[in-house]
Every structure is written in C-alpha cells, then in structure tokens.
Amino acid sequence: MPAKELSPIEIYKLLPGTSCKECDEANCMAFAAKLVNREALLEECPPLLEPQYKQSYDQLWALLKPAVKAVEVGIGKHMVTLGGEYVLYRHEFTYFNEPAIAVDVSDEMTDEEFETRIHVLNDFAFDYIGMQLKLDMLSIRSSSGDPAKFADAVSKANDLTRKPLMLCSHDPKVLEKGLEVVADKRPLIYAATKDNWKDVAELALKYSCPVVASSPLDLDGLKSLALTLKAYGIDDIVLDPGTQSTQHMGSNLDTFTVLRLDAINEEEEGLGYPILGIPMMAWTVEEEDPVLNEWNEVVLAGTLITRFTDMLVIHGINGWAILPQVFLRSNLYTDPRKPVSVEAELVTIGEPDENSPVLLTTNFALTYYTVANDIENAKVDSYLLVVDSEGMSVESAVAGRKMTADTVAEAIKDSKVDEKVKHRNIIIPGRSARLSGEIQEASGWSVSVGPLDSSGIAKYVEEKWNPYPE
Amino acid sequence: MAKEKKINLPISADLLEKLAKFQEIELQDVDIELEEIEFDVSGSGGGMNPYLTQRLAHEFALISSSTGRITQALGGMPMIPVQPMMPVMPIAPVHVKPTELIQAKTTIPEANYVGEIVEVRLGATKSEGGTRSKSYVIGGETVPAYYQFQAPPKNRPIIALDVFDWPKISLSKAVKMHFREVLGDTGEWARLCVDKFGAEMINLHLVTIDPLIEDSSPKAAVKTVENVLEAVDVPISIGGCGDPKKDLEVFTAISENIEGERLLINSVTLDMDIEKTAKLINDYNNTVVAFTSMDVNKARELNRKLYDFVDKTQIVMDTTTAALGYGLDYAFTVMERCRLAALKGDPELNHPISSGTTNAWAAREAWMKMGPEFAPRELRGPIWETITGQTLLLTGVNYFMMMHPAAVNSIKGFIDNLMNGQKPTEPTDWVTVKIGGK
Ligand code: B12
C-alpha cells in the first residue's frame, strides 16, 4: 500500500498506547496523526525505542518509509537530502526535499573559472518570503581522465567550499584518487555503469559513500544496476537515467515519469531511489550564442524540477538563469496542505514613536514580506500589525472571510499597540477597503484606507495620512 | 547459553532467483552455531539451482553461532520474521556480492484512465463558414500531459499573443520594446504578432470598453474586431475588460455582427449573467473561456451552469494563472488536479485548459531592476514568462495567452520537441564534454 494512504488508526495500533505524553502530544492518537502527516519522527516516542517494542518499531518504520529512499550527501550543516518522497503529484500529500542543484566544474578549467564557479555556488543567495534560496552542491568532472589532475581539482574544491561534492568519472581509478582526498565528507560518486559497476561498488563500500547508478537511455539496465548495487551491499543509491538535450524533451519526460511512477506505485523494487537530472546537457549542443545554451538549460532544469527530479547539475551560473530555477523548486516544494505563513504579531519597522503610523496586513508570507520590504526600503518608521488570516493574501482573506472586522479588532487589542502610539488610527490595505466601516465600529479605531499596492505606502503616509482626523 | 534446536529460514522465490546468479556466496562477520540446518525450498516454486543449494548448505555448515536477519542481509530482502533465537548477538551485515549484473526489466505503467478531454475547435476556415486560413482543435487527451509512453499527444497546444486596443496599457520595458511602433494601431499590432513573432492566434483585449477607462461603445468594439480580422488570417479570441455587465453587452454586439468565425470569447465568469452569455455562445456557434479563481469546485460549478445552455465542445476552462514566485504553486496544482480528475472520469472538468501566461509579468523579478548579478532584465523577464508557461504546459494547458516574443518562441520550441517525439539513439557523455571548445 502506498505510504500516503495510511490512516492514523493503523499507526495508532502499533504505538505503545500508554498515552504517557513523552512525545509532547496529548495522547498516542495525536502522535499517530502527526506521524501520518510526517510531522513527527518515530524517535520522538521514547517508549517505542525500548526493546520490548522493537517489532512494532520495525513495522512502523516500514509503514512510514518514503517510496523514494532519502539519500544523504555531504556532512554537517551543508548536508543535503535527496529523495525521501512519498507521492507523484504534490496535491496528493506534499513533496519534502527540494531537488539539490549542483554547479559544474571540471579538472581542466582554468583556475579563474574554477574558482568563480565555486564562489557563485557559495555566495548565491536570494531572500524570498522568509527563505533563503541557495545552491547546494559542487559537481567535479574529470574531463581530463587523468587521476592526478582530478585529485588536484578535488583537493582545491575541498579547500574552497564546504558544500557537498559529486565526483564524476567513469574510470574507477580516477574516482578513487578523488575519494582519497574527500571520502570523509561523504561525496556522491558518479557513476557506476554496466561496464565498471564492480569496481565502483567496491569504492562505495570502501569509502562508505553514496553512489549514482548510471544507465543512459536504458531503464532496464538502470534497474538491473540498482538491484545489483543493492545486492552488493550498497544502500544509498541515486539513479541517472540519462538526461537528453532539449530536442528530446518528450523522451526526457517519459524517462523521468516512468521511473517515478514505478517507484511510487511500489511495483518496482530497485527504482525507489532519488533521480539525478543533468540540465547541463543543454551545453552539449552547438548554438550560435552561449546565451541559448544557458536558456535551454533553464528550460530543461524547469522541466526536470516539475517532473520529479531530486538533484540537478547545471553549468550556467548567471543570476537571470539561476533565479527562476530556485524559485520554481521552492514553489513546487512548498506544502500544499497549508499556505506559507508568518507569525501574526506586531512588527516594529525602523524606529517608530508614539505618532508613527500603524499599518495592517495579513500573515500570508508573500503578502507580509512584500509589504514589510516595501516599508523598510522606503524607511517609513512604523508598526505593522500582522493579522492571522490563516495564511491568506489580503483579497483572498477578505473574500474568504479569513480576515474580518472582528479578527482585526481583536488583533489590535491583543497587540497592545495602543500602549505604543498616542493616536487611534490604522491604515488598512486598499484591497480590504470594504471592511473599513466595520473595523472602525468593532475596534473603535478610525480607519484610513491605504493604497492598493504596498509600494505606494511611503507616498501615502507622507501626503495623505493624518493620525488625528477630525 | 540456551540454544534453539532448529531454525526455519524461509527463502523467497525472489531471493532464490537472485541467489542463482551468484557463483559464490560469502558470509562475512557472521557467527552461527547450530546443530542442524534444514533447507526447505519447497515453497520457492521455481526449483532452486541444486548447485546453489549444496553450496549454501556448505557455507552454513561452516558457520558457528547464531544471528537473525540473515534473510534480510542476503540481498536486502524485506525482513522476514525469523523464529525467535536467543541470544541476539550484535548484528553485522552479511555481504553477498553478486558477480554478474542482476538482469531486470522496468515496467512501463499502463494507462488506466476512463475520462477524455473534449475537443474544442477554435476559428473557422472558409469551408467551415469563416474566413480564417486555418482553424485548430485543442484537447482530446486521454492520459496526463505528455505521458507519451501511454499515448502520443493528440492535439498541439496553441499559443495566442495578447494584443490591446489601448496604447496606454502598462507593459514592462522588456515587452514594450518589441511593440513600440504598433501600440496605437490594433490591427498592425496583431499583424506584427503573427508575421514576426509566430502567433498562432490573436488574443484581443478590449480594455477601452472599461467604464473606468474610455467606456468605448460596443459598436466601436465591433469595429476593432473587424480590423483585426482583416489584418490577420489566424483565429482570434476576444477579451473583455472584467466588468460583468459591460462585457456581456460587448460580447453580444460582436456575436451579432461577426458571424461564422468561431471566436473564442474570453471570458464568462460566475458573476456574469451566465444564462445570457452561454446562450449567446451557443446561438452564434462561438466558443468561450470559463474563468474561475483557482478553485476546483468553482471551476466545476461554472461548467455545470454552462452545460444547460451550450455544448461541451464550446467550452475551454481557465482556472487562473499566477506568476512564478507569486502563486504559481496554486495555479499548477489546481490545473493538475482538474486535469487528473477529468481523466479519472469527472464529467465537469474535462475541458481544454487556458492559461494567461502573461500574468508572469506581475512578478517583480520579471521586470524590476535588480543587482548586476541578475542582469540583464531583457533575459530575466522572458525566462520568467517561459518557466511560468512551461510548468503549466506540463499540467496539460492547451491554450496559452502570452506576450514576450522570446518566451513565445521558447514554448513553441518546447512543444515542437514534445510533438516530434524522437528518441536519441546514442547517449551523449557530459562528463568529458568540453564546453565552448574548452
Ligand atoms: C493565489 C490566490 C488564492 C490562493 C490563496 C493564496 C493565499 N495564500 O492567499 C487560493 C487559491 C487558496 C485562493 C483562495 C480564495 N480566493 Co484567491 N486569489 C489568489 C490570487 C490569484 C493571488 C493573490 C495573491 O497572492 N496576491 C499577492 C499578494 C502579495 O497580494 P496582497 O495580499 O493583496 O498584498 C498586496 C496588496 O494588498 C497590498 N497590501 C498588502 N498589505 C497591505 C497593507 C497596507 C497598509 C497597504 C496600504 C497595502 C497592502 O500590497 C501587497 C503587494 O501588492 C488573486 C488574484 C490576483 N491575481 O490578485 C485571487 C483573489 C484574491 N482570490 C479571490 C477569491 C474570491 C478567493 C476565494 C474566496 C474563493 C476563490 N478561490 O475564488 C478563496 C478564499 C480562500 C479562503 N478560504 O479564505 C478573489 C477576490 C475577489 C474579491 N476582491 O473579493 C481574487 C482577486 C481573484 C478573483 N478575481 O476572483 N486565492
């Protein structure tokens, strides 16, 4: 049975049933519900870890394990988890681990290019609704095929970044030279193929590292490799079904979709592993202008992110190209069961005093950060009252009655903003204008209707707002 | 130390099959002390390789002391409960290393859908009663978007370019630069879209009819539509201003005056007079976009209301497109849910889907000046529109309303590549590739 269809009852039956509350839940049933939603770990129920519950623990573990194995690469705080997914479509549950994006370098690049790429990897960061969008890994290719050169490149990279590495060569001797340098950082080995699998499997065992099974354009071969590696004693496997350039988009979609469908249906032993996609394939095609390669790479990356890929290797490092990729993966990997929201509270912006404006907004993350950034950038010292709209934007909240005059009045009261300002006047978003009368009535505050878009707040406060209207 | 007299190790058929491929089995770090080992392979059905049986027995015989999890360790089968054995010693993995690749076959999942998306014809050629040089059919899917391993795509998604009848419409710089010369002439604007930018349809927005803009008359609107029909020979879609009453007035005038073209009226919403609008579409044999705001139930409700007055094959549905970073997740999931529900047999959602991909430009990141590391805007904007559009294409969108020529070009190329469905014969090696001749 696919893990996603579990009911809390099935889980509850296997828990100790003592309702001892050591998990911080009211009872075992509540904990079961959390487990089903993957909001808690088995380890959070201490009694379950006692020997007498060993069998229940094992059964629970098997019931709750993801259809796609979670494979960890790297160590420490930069470690990434690949896979660990339960469903094919995000609305069926949620996706958990964003695909890791690895930046490409090769052992034949000039020092300058090599270093620039690693700096982009380390430094790229974009603030988006309270999250930092970043790049995750470095993929080092041995394009030279020379073991010594590869070892040099790996050791140089190891000095320059602490993000996890993928070591790429089809020659086990080359791979081993790299592993000798960084095996303790748990890099991902690329790749075991039908020709070299035995030697590469030995390396994976010897150095305890995860390994990619690569079988381009041959899904039978891929399954065969994965099963063989598994039988060899390797648990942490990543699948590379071979990404093709954008001309073969249909074939790409088929490959990645079949792989994930089979894994989720649990029909296919040997396919329940994270999938590696190589958007960088777009650079293997000759184009008039490298901008086209980079553009096609984004197109390919976007497609693979949408269709189930757990890790990507990219070559293009321009901001305009990276930005849509990290946005897309962030969007698709948010939890569709609840909107991204922020704490409902009174936020102080700049250095407000008792005559500063009080502004109202909702706790939908996109709304809050847009508004807060606008006010901060415009340097309007003020109080921003964030009302709990269950994560709804202003208009949706008003239309869906998630923000009403009563909830606003309550928020005003609970925030104690009346102790911070002398006036009793609140600026509400233009899109909630129709609530203005009711808010006034419910809260006793006078209401000023602000502009439709928060970018107009500074101008509005300067030109129109009067805290003490007649 | 108490010892069990006998253990039963059930070995599954699967495991036996795998074991049969090994020439040698090595059990490492295992101590088993037993008085008797009995192999019951009768349940394995497939007949075990006698050599292997012998070999296994031999290996086991060499082992002293006991441990659980042997079956699990042998090729990592799911744990088969072993009769209790005491005491449990520290568990060490047993590695049985295969010497040959285990042969396997990957199942290609079969389609098991019962629903089918209706086909909708847009535009009319001379022989179909209109004046267009071509017409299109969209929809008809029987499997999720581009599950080509189950069925080839039926009809090509169509890309329409947005044209406005108002030169003051606010457009991002990166978009405006391509249309600057034609902003004041709706017909020329449409012609440019078709001739230069490859528009397959024109999506005309009659914004000037908005009471808050120019409140221009239905008659003037008819004239504008006629101009566009004259300027281009592709099918066209007519968009209103969003005012439910005024839109209906204008759609009525257009339907009555322009016959036979099988226009796509964009759109009918829940707050319009649905009966009147639907009858209008039906009486004049046009088609309509049923537009709702990101809600599967609302989409169902509107379609259901329309069914009383128009044929299903005249309805395209639009569940709202939000930009990458600004709600694309909602747009994506609502469209995906609609399409999958339809394929599973929901009779109220099986329509082609339309996307206002131009909405991508509502994202600040699409047009805003940002740091030099995100330059140039001229690329950032169109790639934003492209990614917004192609992500929705993968949920099954059949009709795109777009704006930037580069994004149009990219999505068209994407669709071409999907439709031609060719498979490469040789994989390209990316590990040793030299990029840019380096
Ligand atoms: C995404 C979306 C949804 C998502 C929810 C996303 C979320 N978590 O909020 C979903 C699909 C769940 C949804 C649901 C609904 N939605 Co809705 N939704 C949208 C959509 C497409 C975008 C909203 C958005 O994210 N905007 C971006 C944020 C940042 O905007 P914002 O919060 O308004 O903030 C801006 C301004 O208000 C202002 N601002 C904010 N705070 C402040 C503070 C001050 C002081 C000032 C001055 C300004 C200011 O600046 C901000 C930046 O510009 C809009 C249509 C559209 N394109 O606008 C419809 C829309 C808002 N939804 C609408 C409706 C009706 C609903 C529903 C009631 C029913 C429905 N589905 O149709 C439900 C209600 C949900 C509920 N149960 O409460 C209508 C509202 C119509 C109306 N005016 O009454 C809209 C306009 C669509 C439409 N045309 O029909 N929706």
Ligand code: SF4
């Ligand atoms: S800790 Fe375990 S046994 Fe105790 S209440 Fe929680 S789930 Fe039940």
